[in-house]
Amino acid sequence: MKLQCASLFEQSAYVGGAWVDSTSLPRIPVxxxxxxxxxxxxxxxxxxxxxxxxxxAKTAFGEWRAWSSRERAVVLRxxxxxxxxxxxxxxxxxxxxxxxxxxxxxxxxxxxxxxxDWFSEExxxxxxxxxxxxxxxxxxxxxxxxxGVCGAMTAWTFPSSMVARRIGAALAAGCTVVHHxxxxxxxxxxxxxxxxxxxxxxxxxxxxxxxxxxxxxxALVSDARVRKxxxxxxxxDGKRLMGLSSTTIKKVSLELGANCPFIVxxxxxxxxxxxxxxxxxxRHSGQAAMCANRFxxxxxxxxxxxxxxxxxxxxxxxxxxxxxxxxxxxxxxxxAVARLEILVDDAVHAGATVVAGGSRLxxxxxxxxxxxxxxxxxxxxxxxxxxxGPVASVLRFKEDDEAITLANATRTGLAAYFYTTDISRSFRxxxxxxxxxxGINDSLVFNEVAPFGGIKxxxxxxxxxxxxxxxxxxxxYVCFGNL
Numbered sequence: 001m002k003l004q005c006a007s008l009f010e011q012s013a014y015v016g017g018a019w020v021d022s023t024s025l026p027r028i029p030v031x032x033x034x035x036x037x038x039x040x041x042x043x044x045x046x047x048x049x050x051x052x053x054x055x056x057a058k059t060a061f062g063e064w065r066a067w068s069s070r071e072r073a074v075v076l077r078x079x080x081x082x083x084x085x086x087x088x089x090x091x092x093x094x095x096x097x098x099x100x101x102x103x104x105x106x107x108x109x110x111x112x113x114x115x116x117d118w119f120s121e122e123x124x125x126x127x128x129x130x131x132x133x134x135x136x137x138x139x140x141x142x143x144x145x146x147x148g149v150c151g152a153m154t155a156w157t158f159p160s161s162m163v164a165r166r167i168g169a170a171l172a173a174g175c176t177v178v179h180h181x182x183x184x185x186x187x188x189x190x191x192x193x194x195x196x197x198x199x200x201x202x203x204x205x206x207x208x209x210x211x212x213x214x215x216x217x218x219a220l221v222s223d224a225r226v227r228k229x230x231x232x233x234x235x236x237d238g239k240r241l242m243g244l245s246s247t248t249i250k251k252v253s254l255e256l257g258a259n260c261p262f263i264v265x266x267x268x269x270x271x272x273x274x275x276x277x278x279x280x281x282x283r284h285s286g287q288a289a290m291c292a293n294r295f296x297x298x299x300x301x302x303x304x305x306x307x308x309x310x311x312x313x314x315x316x317x318x319x320x321x322x323x324x325x326x327x328x329x330x331x332x333x334x335x336a337v338a339r340l341e342i343l344v345d346d347a348v349h350a351g352a353t354v355v356a357g358g359s360r361l362x363x364x365x366x367x368x369x370x371x372x373x374x375x376x377x378x379x380x381x382x383x384x385x386x387x388x389g390p391v392a393s394v395l396r397f398k399e400d401d402e403a404i405t406l407a408n409a410t411r412t413g414l415a416a417y418f419y420t421t422d423i424s425r426s427f428r429x430x431x432x433x434x435x436x437x438x439g440i441n442d443s444l445v446f447n448e449v450a451p452f453g454g455i456k457x458x459x460x461x462x463x464x465x466x467x468x469x470x471x472x473x474x475x476x477y478v479c480f481g482n483l
Contacts, residue, residue: 016056017203060204076120146174253461258414414454
């Protein structure tokens with residue numbers, strides 16, 4: 001990697017304010033999904049180092065929570081500035097380990113800076129309440145105080161912005177954080193940590209533990225000193241970690257699976273809907289929970305929508321994310337590609353038709369052609385939980401209620417998108433959809449000022465907006481009596 005600031009590429013763990021890279025520790029290689037080349041490696045932290053990180057976070061919490069909101073805000077704001085300043089280097093690191101095209105990587109890094117900047121402002125807006133007391137000689141106050149040491153576990157899908165969204169909120173609230181990035185994409189988190197250290201984060205306030213996902217996650221969730229855990233990953237892993245959290249009654253935030261519907265009604269602007277469909281399904285190579293999985297299109301406009309979508313998809317440039325102009329990068333691993341091949345093959349055998357793409361680019365590569373399937377039925381595997389790949393499954397419907405029923409017929413409920421020019425329908429449908437986020441005539445709806453999160457088995461809690469910092473605060477009721 002040709003970086004302007006080579007020190008951003010850090011291959012050590014960060015434990016309690018010290019970089020740890022002992023030669024005695026096993027190393028875990030990180031591979032570029034575009035080229036299969038090893039980008040670098042990180043150490044497998046030991047149980048003792050995990051314990052040390054939590055101990056340091058516990059100690060640092062006493063001081064960090066005592067900092068004024070203004071002081072914490074200054075550090076977070078400087079961190080945001082440094083992230084934006086080093087955007088190009090951070091994008092190269094992100095692209096090298098995750099594979100997404102450079103323009104998307106740059107946008108993600110900017111979003112990471114936006115989250116840090118947002119929470120620097122929210123740090124100064126942690127308000128309490130003054131409540132009318134039921135008795136004359138009482139006065140009631142409600143304080144909102146940081147919950148304590150937090151364990152943050154992030155996924156490979158957004159290895160930069162997801163880290164900033166989660167850690168920024170916790171630190172702004174006055175909590176300390178022990179962070180474990182996904183073992184497939186640790187370098188973006190470590191680069192952010194380098195900049196956080198430069199911005200003035202005190203020792204122990206943040207640790208970044210690298211290595212095997214299972215061992216680090218289990219250790220964080222099982223430790224009684226960790227009072228809050230936030231996790232992004234599969235539904236099954238989320239349920240297991242939630243179960244482990246119950247042994248110490250931790251507060252949990254979970255961002256799990258999704259199966260987002262995209263509805264096109266018969267009065268929709270088809271060109272606008274197709275543009276939205278490209279953004280909703282094929283950005284990040286389809287490897288994001290908020291990507292649309294199922295396209296529910298009214299029978300009256302089905303053929304027109306499919307024809308325009310196929311035409312647009314056929315122009316998408318597939319390739320190494322480091323090459324300027326590439327729009328679709330690789331999937332994260334060969335396992336992810338093999339899973340997608342099985343889903344598409346099973347759908348075809350069940351009666352679906354491939355009208356675009358449908359296969360791996362070349363034998364052994366992690367590239368999967370942008371794919372459109374028609375004649376899809378709800379019971380097919382491609383309509384199940386999130387598929388994390390560039391495959392759009394298109395289904396027909398005739399009545400509004402039918403579309404809503406199909407959209408809600410899933411165990412998850414993260415996001416939904418629909419296109420219509422009828423304002424009455426807009427209100428009726430947005431209220432009926434069972435999800436945490438709704439995009440109407442737009443699919444690029446995610447940002448730092450709005451709460452992000454789902455319902456049902458998509459998870460618990462919200463990130464971003466003022467809701468994001470509230471996840472790391474506990475209300476304390478105080479009654480002054482006999483005044």
